[in-house]
Amino acid sequence: MIPKKAIVLPESFHFALRLIAPVLVIGVATLLLQLLSSLLGAEIIALLYLLPIMVCTVLWGLTPGLIAGFMAFLAFNYLFLPPYYTFMVHRTQDLLTLSVFLVVAVVMSQLIGQARHGLELAHHREWEATRMYEFISAISGQHNIHTVTQFIAHHTQEAFRLERVEVYQDNPRRDESYVYALPEKSEAVRKPDLSIPMMTARTLEGEIRLWLKGELLTKEEQRLLEAFASQGALALERIRLSQGENRAQVLEESDRLKTSLLSSVSHELRSPLAAIKASVSSLRSGAVDWDNAARQDLLATIEEETDHLNLLVGNLLDMSRIEAGALKPQKKWNSIEEIAAGVVTKMRKQLKEHQLELDFHPDLPLVSSDYVMIAQVFTNLISNSVKYAPPHTAITIQGRREGEQVHIKVINQGPHVPEEHLERIFDKFYRVTAADRVTGTGLGLSICKGMIESHGGRIWAANGPRRFEFHFTLPLTLDGSTPRIPQEENGG
Numbered sequence: 001m002i003p004k005k006a007i008v009l010p011e012s013f014h015f016a017l018r019l020i021a022p023v024l025v026i027g028v029a030t031l032l033l034q035l036l037s038s039l040l041g042a043e044i045i046a047l048l049y050l051l052p053i054m055v056c057t058v059l060w061g062l063t064p065g066l067i068a069g070f071m072a073f074l075a076f077n078y079l080f081l082p083p084y085y086t087f088m089v090h091r092t093q094d095l096l097t098l099s100v101f102l103v104v105a106v107v108m109s110q111l112i113g114q115a116r117h118g119l120e121l122a123h124h125r126e127w128e129a130t131r132m133y134e135f136i137s138a139i140s141g142q143h144n145i146h147t148v149t150q151f152i153a154h155h156t157q158e159a160f161r162l163e164r165v166e167v168y169q170d171n172p173r174r175d176e177s178y179v180y181a182l183p184e185k186s187e188a189v190r191k192p193d194l195s196i197p198m199m200t201a202r203t204l205e206g207e208i209r210l211w212l213k214g215e216l217l218t219k220e221e222q223r224l225l226e227a228f229a230s231q232g233a234l235a236l237e238r239i240r241l242s243q244g245e246n247r248a249q250v251l252e253e254s255d256r257l258k259t260s261l262l263s264s265v266s267h268e269l270r271s272p273l274a275a276i277k278a279s280v281s282s283l284r285s286g287a288v289d290w291d292n293a294a295r296q297d298l299l300a301t302i303e304e305e306t307d308h309l310n311l312l313v314g315n316l317l318d319m320s321r322i323e324a325g326a327l328k329p330q331k332k333w334n335s336i337e338e339i340a341a342g343v344v345t346k347m348r349k350q351l352k353e354h355q356l357e358l359d360f361h362p363d364l365p366l367v368s369s370d371y372v373m374i375a376q377v378f379t380n381l382i383s384n385s386v387k388y389a390p391p392h393t394a395i396t397i398q399g400r401r402e403g404e405q406v407h408i409k410v411i412n413q414g415p416h417v418p419e420e421h422l423e424r425i426f427d428k429f430y431r432v433t434a435a436d437r438v439t440g441t442g443l444g445l446s447i448c449k450g451m452i453e454s455h456g457g458r459i460w461a462a463n464g465p466r467r468f469e470f471h472f473t474l475p476l477t478l479d480g481s482t483p484r485i486p487q488e489e490n491g492g
Contacts, residue, residue: 006216022056022068030075037080045080046101053105062113069105076101124220130138130160132227139235145169148208149180152232156208157182160221164211166192169236170204196225198233199244205233271303279305304349327454329370335472336360336367336374336406339398343378350383353391360399361449365473369407373451374474378410380444381470388468398459404456404477416463425461448472 029052033045040048049072057065077087077098089095135155142148144171153167166181192209193216199205208229217225279298337360344356378397385395393413400407417425426449452459452472459472 014178018060018064019067021060022064025052025056026068026071026075027045028052029072030079034079042076042080042097043277046076046097048078049101050105050108053109057109057115061116062109065109066106069102072105073098073102128220128224128227131155131224132231135228136231137158141233142235143239143242144179145236145239146180147265148232149178150430152208152228153180153182156210156225156228160210160217161213161215162210163213166209167206167232168209169198169206194225196229198229198236200233202237208232236292244467272308275305276302300349301419303307327373327450329373329454331368331370331455333363333366334371334374336369336399337407339365339369339371339374340378340399343375345384345396347379347382350386351395354386354389355392355394356382357396359396361401364399364401364406365476367476369455369474370451373454377448377451377472380448381410384470385410385414385468386445388412388414390414391455402473403478405473407471407473407474411464411467413466414468416468417461418485419463421461422461426459 026049029049033040033048037045053065053072056068067210074087077089078085081089081098083090087096117334130232135151138151138155139148142151149167149169153165156162156165157169164181164183169178169180190211194210196208196210196425197204198207207224210225279301283295283298337358340358340360344351344358382395382397389395389412395413396409396411398409416437426445449459455474457472457474459470462469462471
């Protein structure tokens with residue numbers, strides 16, 4: 001069914017009705033008073049005439065009240081003061097009564113009209129304040145330009161009698177524009193009846209286009225619409241400035257990270273490359289006849305420094321994958337103890353000045369994990385322990401089951417870290433110790449955090465009694481389910 005359109009009466013009809021209505025009211029009152037004139041005196045009739053004058057002023061305003069007072073003055077003089085049916089007045093007392101009546105009617109109409117005008121003004125102010133509060137509350141917490149544009153259109157449509165509203169938002173700096181209309185599909189093809197620019201002190205943010213339903217907006221509505229446009233423009237500008245500030249902060253942080261990365265990587269690459277270069281040059285030189293042991297030492301140096309470079313490049317690649325959100329662990333059921341033992345075997349040369357102990361519970365279950373990632377976590381944690389723990393001290397790896405997760409500890413005899421730094425040591429490039437005292441890129445622990453969290457676990461650091469501890473947990477479920485252990489069937 002097609003909804004019926006509301007009938008909107010023209011403003012001229014309302015104006016004519018306000019002029020005719022007081023005449024009719026005074027006519028009805030005069031008829032009633034004439035029927036009761038034999039029972040009432042002239043003074044009482046004059047007082048009773050004040051009632052319809054008051055009603056007309058309250059209902060229709062000052063002008064209808066004054067018209068009602070003037071009509072009552074004529075009717076009272078013509079019908080209720082001698083000589084009857086004439087506008088002449090013979091007695092001084094009747095002239096005084098008539099004059100007082102006219103003055104009282106006019107003054108009362110003005111007072112009531114002013115009170116009615118003040119009440120209407122208060123209602124208009126309340127309406128404006130309520131609409132403005134709702135509008136500002138809706139757009140103040142928004143951080144998307146398109147969402148703010150839609151809110152402006154919706155609140156404008158609700159506040160005013162409109163056939164259609166369009167909010168045009170423009171961004172000349174980025175050559176972008178966006179238009180939101182209510183209703184979205186409309187048969188209106190004529191030009192908008194009213195366009196209000198959304199202007200700030202800096203630039204033109206757009207405009208609000210209105211198609212009215214026949215009536216012009218009142219002064220109060222016009223003022224509210226301009227306030228909508230002004231506040232909407234400020235909200236759009238605020239979002240643009242916030243986005244620009246965020247982009248500037250991101251660029252500044254990116255530049256800072258790039259500088260830190262280049263500084264740390266260049267320093268970290270220089271040492272192994274120098275060692276490899278020196279070893280290769282020595283082997284190729286014919287000036288010295290190297291014996292077999294010396295040759296093996298040089299080859300071992302090349303191998304160790306190559307492994308160091310491989311670890312460095314691997315950390316850089318892992319960090320880039322973590323930041324890009326492309327780190328997806330390939331989970332399978334693995335033994336954490338076997339992963340740790342494999343890492344210890346590969347790092348035996350780095351651990352030659354430390355004693356590494358594995359302390360895993362014999363009934364530790366399999367863990368759903370990515371073998372390569374968890375191995376990288378152990379590698380980075382052990383490398384960090386080797387850097388900071390004094391030579392000839394123990395590094396212990398413990399593993400225990402705690403409920404539905406496995407809790408792993410990597411313990412070293414290194415110095416305590418101040419409490420305010422414990423959370424930040426997993427941030428990129430964050431170094432508690434000066435870089436000239438301990439080498440490294442500052443990425444290892446950050447990579448550990450990304451890999452453990454990609455498994456649904458948690459990693460943290462803590463100070464123990466005369467030792468330093470790394471902790472991480474891994475859940476014992478794979479996609480929400482525990483492993484099924486197949487049972488052997490008995491032959492029959």
